[in-house]
Amino acid sequence: MTRSAISLGGGLLVVGIIATVWWNGAREPYALADAPKIDVTVRAEKSTYPDVQQTTKDVDTVVRVYVQRLKDGDAKGIADLAGPAYKRPGPAAATYVREYGRAADGPVEVTVLEGPVGYFNSVEVAYQETGQRQELLLVKDDGHWWIGLGDGDPAAGM
Template sequence: MTKSYRKRLWTAGVALVVLGAAAVTWWLLRDPTPYSLRRTPAVKVTVNAAKSQYPDAKQVANDVNLLVKVYVQRLQAGDATDLARIGAPWYTGRTQAAQKLIARYGAHADEPVEAIVQDPVVPYLAKVELRYNDGRRQTVDLSRDHDHVWWLQLGDGDPVAP
């Protein structure tokens, strides 16, 4: 083996190790959540856990914080297709259900909203009571998939099917 060949082989090996480390790092640090807040409209949502003797309520409140804020933002925006995208993928009729939610709660979503995450009964289901500024209340059901992504139970489907 020539010196030049060994040098190229060593360089290729180092490059493979670096690429492999980068791929592993990306895989471990990636965010599996397929939704995020948009710049507009701005939302004013406070997410808290219900008073509980169990630490699970606080953990679930932290876990669903983003989804609740995205939900209120999408309600406020009034786009049923966009709201339907945060509905659990295993549900059908998400767009029609989103239209009903927008008609009923969309006008109330531009004011401050308090969200109270109830004690979870099972680890992959959650109930959140939304308290709108005008006194209106809404309970939304959430479910978590096998990738630990929380979704809105929106439409027809089985929340324990995923």
């Protein structure tokens, strides 16, 4: 093998490693599944602060995944959305499935409320099927939004 071929191979290896790290770091650790289909609208609370619009874009995926897992009755999947600083999210996740799972069959409106700081944000989830409302605390940790679910200190990872 020539010196230039070895150099090219080494360069490609470095580029591959960098691309893999970037790809894994840029993607969220959760994603919507193909089924079940959900009808979710995510919008910002009327606010004079422009960061509410940005937060709405940032939390869109996690709240949609939450509603999809509710509709599917997937308590373990909901527990997996708990912030890293939270312990024992399973019982709370099971309670949410019991209380709101059927409600997730219909249209769901999520309103992102003004957050007190950049790493905590509440959302109000309105289930049109049953008229129920739920407030969830979202916690940003390591660049991703999670649900405050279970026992824990939401500021522990900050």
